[in-house]
Amino acid sequence: xxxxxxxxxxxxxxxxxxSTVKGIILRISVVVIAFIISMLICALVIKENIxxxxxxxxxxxxxxxxxxxxxxxxLLGFGIAIVPAFKMKYWNMxxxxxxxxxxxxxxVIMYHTHTFAEQSGFNNFLILMLELLAxxxxxxxxxxxxxxxxxxxxxxxxxxxxxxNYIAAGLVAYVNYALAAGKKEAQDVTILNQGGWxxxxxxxxxxxxxxxxLMTVFVYFxxxxxxxxxxxxxVGDSAPTARYVGMHTKTxxxxxxxxxxxxxxIIGFLYASAINHSMNPTMCGALGxxxxxxxxxxxFNPLIMAGVSFGLAFLTIxxxxxxxxxxxxxxxxxxxxxxxxxxxxxxxxxxVRYEVxxxxxxxxxFKKNKEVEE
Amino acid sequence: MxxxxxxxxxxxxxxxxxxxxxxxxxxxxxxxxxxxxxxxCLGALGGAVGVNVYFKIFGTEKQVIVVLILLVTILFAFLFxxxxxxxxxxxxxxxxxNQNVTGLTLTTFGVGLMKFFGSNMNxxxxxxxxxxxxxxxxxxxxxxxxxxxxxxxxxxVYLAFILxxxxxxxxxYTRTGLFLRAxxxxxxxxxxxxxxxxxxxxxxxxxxxxxxxxxxxxxxMDRSGGTTFVEASIEAFGWLxxxxxxxxxxxxxxxxxxxxxxxxxxxxxxxxxxSNIQIKLFDLLPYVVTxxxxxxxxxxxxxxxQPPASxxxxxYREDR
Numbered sequence: 001x002x003x004x005x006x007x008x009x010x011x012x013x014x015x016x017x018x019s020t021v022k023g024i025i026l027r028i029s030v031v032v033i034a035f036i037i038s039m040l041i042c043a044l045v046i047k048e049n050i051x052x053x054x055x056x057x058x059x060x061x062x063x064x065x066x067x068x069x070x071x072x073x074x075l076l077g078f079g080i081a082i083v084p085a086f087k088m089k090y091w092n093m094x095x096x097x098x099x100x101x102x103x104x105x106x107x108v109i110m111y112h113t114h115t116f117a118e119q120s121g122f123n124n125f126l127i128l129m130l131e132l133l134a135x136x137x138x139x140x141x142x143x144x145x146x147x148x149x150x151x152x153x154x155x156x157x158x159x160x161x162x163x164x165n166y167i168a169a170g171l172v173a174y175v176n177y178a179l180a181a182g183k184k185e186a187q188d189v190t191i192l193n194q195g196g197w198x199x200x201x202x203x204x205x206x207x208x209x210x211x212x213x214l215m216t217v218f219v220y221f222x223x224x225x226x227x228x229x230x231x232x233x234x235v236g237d238s239a240p241t242a243r244y245v246g247m248h249t250k251t252x253x254x255x256x257x258x259x260x261x262x263x264x265x266i267i268g269f270l271y272a273s274a275i276n277h278s279m280n281p282t283m284c285g286a287l288g289x290x291x292x293x294x295x296x297x298x299x300f301n302p303l304i305m306a307g308v309s310f311g312l313a314f315l316t317i318x319x320x321x322x323x324x325x326x327x328x329x330x331x332x333x334x335x336x337x338x339x340x341x342x343x344x345x346x347x348x349x350x351x352v353r354y355e356v357x358x359x360x361x362x363x364x365x366f367k368k369n370k371e372v373e374e
Numbered sequence: 375m376x377x378x379x380x381x382x383x384x385x386x387x388x389x390x391x392x393x394x395x396x397x398x399x400x401x402x403x404x405x406x407x408x409x410x411x412x413x414x415c416l417g418a419l420g421g422a423v424g425v426n427v428y429f430k431i432f433g434t435e436k437q438v439i440v441v442l443i444l445l446v447t448i449l450f451a452f453l454f455x456x457x458x459x460x461x462x463x464x465x466x467x468x469x470x471x472n473q474n475v476t477g478l479t480l481t482t483f484g485v486g487l488m489k490f491f492g493s494n495m496n497x498x499x500x501x502x503x504x505x506x507x508x509x510x511x512x513x514x515x516x517x518x519x520x521x522x523x524x525x526x527x528x529x530x531v532y533l534a535f536i537l538x539x540x541x542x543x544x545x546x547y548t549r550t551g552l553f554l555r556a557x558x559x560x561x562x563x564x565x566x567x568x569x570x571x572x573x574x575x576x577x578x579x580x581x582x583x584x585x586x587x588x589x590x591x592x593x594x595m596d597r598s599g600g601t602t603f604v605e606a607s608i609e610a611f612g613w614l615x616x617x618x619x620x621x622x623x624x625x626x627x628x629x630x631x632x633x634x635x636x637x638x639x640x641x642x643x644x645x646x647x648x649s650n651i652q653i654k655l656f657d658l659l660p661y662v663v664t665x666x667x668x669x670x671x672x673x674x675x676x677x678x679x680q681p682p683a684s685x686x687x688x689x690y691r692e693d694r
């Protein structure tokens with residue numbers, strides 16, 4: 001071995017800037033490539049023609065437009081709800097649990113009042129308001145408990161909120177069981193008659209969609225234009241700075257998570273009154289996690305989040321159609337593809353932020369020749 | 375009854391213990407891997423693939439050779455999990471991606487992959503394989519309570535205990551362990567010292583992930599007796615393992631006790647004479663206790679129970 005100075009094969013530099021257009025093109029092309037690769041893998045696994053699979057995918061995704069829009073909005077809603085917390089670098093993994101608690105109490109209220117509400121139709125509005133208030137209260141409690149401990153004792157909020165998810169899911173299982181007790185078989189409590197239901201305008205999903213869109217607009221203005229939003233950003237960027245300029249970081253943390261709770265409560269209320277009219281421990285699936293990824297990778301920009309949510313909802317519905325047509329599992333394939341796509345986005349993020357220079361002589365020669373030609 | 379409760383607690387706790395050992399090694403290198411649930415699922419998937427590979431090579435007719443099936447399944451579980459770890463390591467160490475986001479993606483991916491391929495897999499030989507894996511000493515019943523309490527487990531249980539002890543020794547008493555801690559506490563200092571930070575982080579993540587993956591293998595092939603693992607809640611066990619790391623204060627020896635406690639909480643409802651509806655409430659116990667533990671450790675804020683100083687922060691040499 002010679003004692004020559006050893007240079008690494010690649011050197012990585014931080015970029016000063018990266019043009020927005022280039023960034024968008026890079027990200028979109030990465031997603032498209034990841035999607036095509038996933039479809040190829042899919043075709044290999046189920047041994048079918050890839051174009052048939054793609055056909056099933058796209059026709060399945062657009063078959064029920066209201067469902068598609070609702071699913072996009074739900075993803076967006078979960079994401080929007082946690083944006084203020086994440087801006088504060090508070091890792092709220094508990095959106096699922098917070099929403100489920102809202103649904104839980106709304107269902108309990110519906111269960112006890114629906115017969116009464118059906119008989120006296122005009123009271124339905126009051127019951128709806130009662131559900132909404134209760135949902136919001138429960139979600140706030142669920143969101144604020146970890147926040148209080150985070151603010152005062154720096155308790156790890158990531159794991160705390162995760163555990164709160166499982167506790168909420170367990171409570172739903174318990175209440176379902178308790179309310180169904182005496183019946184022959186334990187099953188999910190479903191409110192079948194219209195008592196406590198959200199009235200149907202245009203479509204069953206129309207009002208939830210409108211409410212979530214309004215929520216998105218609200219969060220945009222809250223974060224961009226209000227003093228509260230500004231304080232949240234400062235605490236997230238540097239908690240010591242916030243303290244030095246006299247902000248009450250503890251109050252801000254708890255207040256922000258209360259807002260988070262309000263929004264999760266509204267979504268939980270929508271689940272109970274308009275979307276499902278029932279509850280079960282896994283009703284939110286992995287929405288809470290996916291929302292974290294969406295919010296983070298969209299840099300918390302509501303507009304980008306809306307686009308990404310739509311893309312993911314499209315992907316999920318399309319894939320579940322593929323799964324059911326070709327009889328392969330249920331929604332698991334969608335999670336695999338979502339995973340692959342997020343991995344590729346994470347890789348592309350690197351090239352947006354850093355520049356790679358190769359030190360391999362052969363490559364550099366090639367590059368120089370190319371530059372000369374140009 | 376208490377004896378059998380402890381046996382059950384240990385046999386459940388091993389799932390958490392594998393995850394806890396793996397995550398401790400990774401966190402000591404300064405990486406917070408929230409992909410552990412996904413990695414454990416990948417380990418379970420790898421184990422299942424290993425079982426199928428074994429029976430493909432050696433045929434189903436003959437007697438199962440315990441040593442070989444253990445070797446094959448452990449190898450595959452470790453490899454699959456380490457591959458998951460490789461993705462995480464490449465993204466966070468080489469590409470400086472956010473650790474939490476990468477971990478969550480890995481969890482989504484791993485859980486999906488296990489359920490997807492798991493449901494489309496040949497399950498025929500799982501019970502046979504599990505019976506071979508489940509019992510290491512066939513003579514334990516002759517030894518009375520001693521055999522029942524100490525020798526009735528499968529090889530993976532003993533492996534977990536040995537690994538926990540060895541990892542504890544490694545981290546605390548060896549030179550390499552010291553370097554690994556240095557990387558986790560202050561990668562800048564370690565780098566200045568001439569320690570190859572990237573290599574340490576990669577190896578810690580790969581080995582840690584592989585060990586965590588054995589937890590998935592253990593749950594499917596030993597604890598649950600090789601029943602189909604589509605419904606398995608390995609994801610929840612993964613999160614509890616991550617919590618166990620905090621409970622054990624990054625000390626695998628404490629992790630052994632913690633895992634038995636967590637396992638005990640999980641199996642406790644079956645040992646109490648309570649109605650089905652009360653069991654639903656008792657099912658919450660592991661999570662509630664974990665929350666209480668998180669709160670207590672943070673309120674006490676003891677000096678010797680702190681995470682590595684640069685946990686969760688990526689190291690980029692040019693950053694100041």
